[in-house]
Amino acid sequence: MxxxxxxxxxxxxxxxxxxxxxxxxxxxxxxxxxxxxxxxxxxxxxxxxxxxxxxxxxxxxxxxxxxxxxxxxxxxxxxxxxxGQRSPLDLKTRQTPVGHSEFLSEYVRRIASVTQEMAATVSQAQFDILADLIADPSRNIFLLGGRVSNNVASFLSIHLRQIRSGIYHMSDNPEFWPEHVLRMRKKDVVLLFDFRRYQLSLARLAETIAQARGATIVVITDKWMSPAARSADHIVALPIEAGTAWDTVAAAIVLVEALIVRVSEADWEATQKRIRDWDGVRFSMPGYDQDTINGDDDET
Missing domain, CATH: 1.10.10.10 (Winged helix-like DNA-binding domain superfamily/Winged helix DNA-binding domain)
Known part of the structure; x- marks a missing residue:
């Protein structure tokens, strides 16, 4: 080639x-x-x-x-x-070395290039469709990722829960998946994150959801495509290569943060109320001292 x-x-x-x-x-x-x-x-x-x-x-x-x-x-x-199955050991053999004298600044330049590539390859129309699906309060949103990418799903779910109800971060234990799958309706949305060294269990989960529940499946993956993409209604392919032994999730994080901001602003009045109600419950829990949180702690 x-x-x-x-x-x-x-x-x-x-x-x-x-x-x-x-x-x-x-x-x-x-x-x-x-x-x-x-x-x-x-x-x-x-x-x-x-x-x-x-x-x-x-x-x-x-x-x-x-x-x-x-x-x-x-x-x-x-x-x-x-x-799509390359491990860090495989990638190490062909990495482009990062100069150790200015390691951080050079690595940041690489990541900036990755995020710029993401902005060029994910169209505004594709982003709008995804944001509209997540912002629709009539839809439940289910999220899950692979061994590493589940952290990205968790980051998104933590913020979405403060913006709207109906957010479910599925357990990474397949024994608990039936409970979530049986809860899904056709109008609901399932967000799956899966980057190379893919989780075949996610592909089987996506296939089951598509056949049994008919929910809208969104797979966020890389250009080599998670097997879960075979069952997806929407596929977002992100750049992940930084020229090192480790693939980067920087593009995924930037995309997720953009979605958080966009979804929160879709109905800002409802978002404000949700955050106030959320914080009202959160600060009333044991272990939270509102004065300390606000920086008003008066030490004696």
Missing amino acids: SDGKSSTTVRTRIREAAGQLTASERKIANAILADYPFTGLENIQELAAKTGVSAPSITRFVSKIGCSGFQDLQRQLIAELKE
Whole structure:
């Protein structure tokens, strides 16, 4: 794979080529994107039968998205699957060293680049849809993440609970998932965070929710796509590479903070009342000294 290809996924190139595709080629594109990347890993005869187009049309399609042939398309899709399973040990072997003399400032520059990339790849329309779903008080919001990304889900849920009711951060223990799933209604929203070294349990959970409850599923992942994305109604693909042994969740945190602010302002009057009521209960609990919290503690 050339350097030009390696910087973008097959999914991205299919979307970029959308305006140049014929009606038959759009059928192929839609089939691959609907169950990405697995449909693209079927043999060419199976793909032709599934889409009702000829093998030569498939060959022309893969050429338009920058592949030298159908086998090259499959090699790239397999490479993407492998990329999604990279561990810190794998990433360390190809990291771009951060200079130790100015480590912090250089690392901050890298993170700034990641967040700028996020702003360029997540459209305003996509952000608006997500914010509107979360702000809708008629919908319950269920959140969960993977082994590390669950911390991002927790950060979002803590703030959302102070803004509106109906926020449920699901337990990371699958034994408790049935209680949440059985509570879900079709109009509710499920937010799943899953970045590479994906949690297959989240994919199974998303599939169960889609089939049994029909709730709207939003998967926030990276460009290699969590398997949970196969069941998603909305997918947000974020940049996570900082050129080090560790992927960064900086873009996810920036996105989440933007959502918190946007959702809180959707109905600021209701938000203010919720926060006042929330704090009224919180400060009445044992262990809270309002004077100390306000900085008015009079030490004796």
